[in-house]
Amino acid sequence: MKQRDSFIKKVSQIWFNIQGFLFPQGRPKKGEERIKNPTRLERQQSITVDEMLEDLPEELVETKKQLEVPAEKIK
Numbered sequence: 001m002k003q004r005d006s007f008i009k010k011v012s013q014i015w016f017n018i019q020g021f022l023f024p025q026g027r028p029k030k031g032e033e034r035i036k037n038p039t040r041l042e043r044q045q046s047i048t049v050d051e052m053l054e055d056l057p058e059e060l061v062e063t064k065k066q067l068e069v070p071a072e073k074i075k
């Protein structure tokens with residue numbers, strides 16, 4: 001039983017070390033540079049108009065101005 005627990009503990013420690021390497025969180029260490037994903041504007045500099053249109057989100061988001069106002073409130 002103790003061997004099994006120590007094995008599980010070692011495997012979990014290795015797994016957390018791998019996760020920390022693959023998915024770093026928090027403030028970078030001194031001298032460490034993080035790779036940033038390019039923003040939509042940065043990507044658009046090197047793609048065509050058709051690709052830009054495909055990149056846009058398809059779902060609509062309603063704002064307060066776009067919501068229908070009941071006729072009673074307009075009068």
